[in-house]
Amino acid sequence: MSHGLTPSQTVGPFLSIGLPWPDGPYVVDENDADAIVIEGVVTDGNGAPVPDALVETWQADPDGYFNHPDDPREKATVLPRPFDRGLRSAAPADGPPFRGFGRCPTEPDGSYRIVTRKPGPVPAADGTPQAPHIDVSVFARGLLNRVVTRIYFGDEEAANALDPVLSSVPAGRRGTLVAGPVGDRRYRFDVRLQGADETVFFAI
Template sequence: MSTVGSTPSQTVGPYLGLGLPWPDGPDVVAEDAPGAVWIRGTVRDGAGAPVPDALIETWQADPQGRFDHPDDPRDERADGFRGFGRCPTTDEGTYGIRTVVPGALPGQAPHIDVSVFARGLLHRVVTRIYFADQAEANAADEVLTSVPPERRDTLIASRTEDGYRFDVRLQGEGETVFFDV
């Protein structure tokens, strides 16, 4: 009698660039949108090397903290604000998303939800971007304050000339905090 082994797991592979195109790519908002900023960074692996074939997805509220979605419980929805961006990394592991800083959600500081897809991952990893210039709101955010203080900086984007910098470290020293969703 022979036994059948399990099928080996597959990691997220190079199909990302072919199978997940997004017509607007990294543009959550138009170039001339009021308050448009860039969120840029580098995705690095556990050894600190850039990951040239990762994919960053973002999902966020509008500047008033609303979503254009029927599940948004507030009376006034963000009419037409999609809040979604997708950007593959370059050969140097860099990405850039043009967006606006979201407003605060009830009980939460302004933040952007981020999914990272990359080689070697069986599933996406999920994190958040908080903003360094929102210190008071960040201090009251239950999700951020649930993270050990010595690791919170991995979730805070620093201000740059035209937006913010948010690097992602997939593992190792300085690993970005990822959430189990």
């Protein structure tokens, strides 16, 4: 006996029930000397803030390594160390731990905030260097599936100009993938789900 597919449902209230993350938006401790803050607002097609979205980030560490066994490159200086909030991560013996993953629900005004470190460059599948970037997934009401994008950094102009993924995006839309510096170690990256200046999303 076979059954048909369960009908698709948009993302709903389970976001606040099933997806909390103990370390939340803290990829590193906020007092980390190398910490940066990425902040912004998630808006819908009408430009209204989305108060119940979820922003999830995944990135390489400042040396360009992912804290994951699927990264085939070995980083000889990596040792396991605990994080103050219960994070279990790998980190250089002479530095604070770094997980690489963050998850932040939006506030009533649609805002989010991720505390992390600036990633290093990583190679593409063909070995071509990619500019420092953070992979981002956004879950929100009205979406059947998450949307996936990237955060590049506005103060990495030379690296951005050579990045194979960013270069594949029409020039007029590349700005939607670039976080601009807004203060000391702070960057602004807004996510527009639809409408004018819609953020570029990738099919994966």
